[in-house]
Amino acid sequence: MKTKAEKRAEAKAAKARARAAEKRRRALTVAGAAVVVIALVVGLIVWIGNSTSSTPAASPAATATADAPTASAAEATSAAFPPVPEGADPALSTKPEAKAGSGEVTELTTTTLIEGTGPAVESGQTVTVNYVGVTYADGEEFDSSWSRSETFDFQVGAGNVIQGWDKGLAGVKVGSRVQLDIPADQAYGENPTGGQPAGALRFIVDVLAAS
Known part of the structure; x- marks a missing residue:
């Protein structure tokens, strides 16, 4: 125990x-x-x-x-068309309305719709333009740089465009909007080939630059 x-x-x-x-x-x-x-x-x-x-x-x-460019940057790029010269009439930012003419076009006529303040275009210069082209008789549009959102450049007097443009735009001031009434013999003729419009033509052209 x-x-x-x-x-x-x-x-x-x-x-x-x-x-x-x-x-x-x-x-x-x-x-x-x-x-x-x-x-x-x-x-x-x-x-x-x-x-x-x-x-x-x-x-x-x-x-x-x-x-990559953002949507707003792309919109800004698109908004830059057309490249209106500084100090030019704001109306050049809007597509003009080209209507049919009346009567017969026997000679080239340049009518100033808006007069620019820039230097006058000289033969041999390269110009930048916006334009609308219609047939004179019925006002049917056949071409327009506005529809492509793309301006057109050419050398005045070099024979790269129809005579109505080579002759009708010489002396026009940069920043101007002009109406060109062009007889058939200074356009594409009465019976053109390749799909060009026949007869007299009417163009409304904005001269945006010249160099």
């Missing part, structure tokens, strides 16, 4: 073992929690890395798109 001293010793030892066991349990709990936290942090870092690499801003295609 155990003495009281032995019983007290055993009780103390049991308490010591219990305290040790509790410490180990707590240590394992803390360690386990730390592992979970570390795993979560690592997982979060990996997820952020993957998310960043898949965003449009990091892809080559997105970079190329960012360097």
Whole structure:
């Protein structure tokens, strides 16, 4: 039979073992929690890395798109037509209406609709123009630089255009809008080939530059 001293010793030892066991349990709990936290942090870092690499801003295609002209830039480019000279009448920014004429066109006639303030065009110069062309008899439009949103350049007097243009635009001031009534013999003739209009023609021409 155990003495009281032995019983007290055993009780103390049991308490010591219990305290040790509790410490180990707590240590394992803390360690386990730390592992979970570390795993979560690592997982979060990996997820952020993957998310960043898949965003449009990091892809080559997105970079190329960012360097491309924006819609507003394209609209600005389109809005630059026509290139009206500085100080010219704002009406040159609007397409004119060319109507049919009356009577017979027997000679070339240049009628100034808007007089510009720039220098007069000389033979041999290259001019930049906007124009609308209609048949004189019925006013049917057959050509227009406005419909292409593109001006037309040519050398005055070089024979690269019809005579009515070579002769009718010489002396016209830059910034002017003129009406050219051109007889058939200074246009494409009465029986042209290649789809050109026959007979007398009427052009409304804006002279935008000369050099």
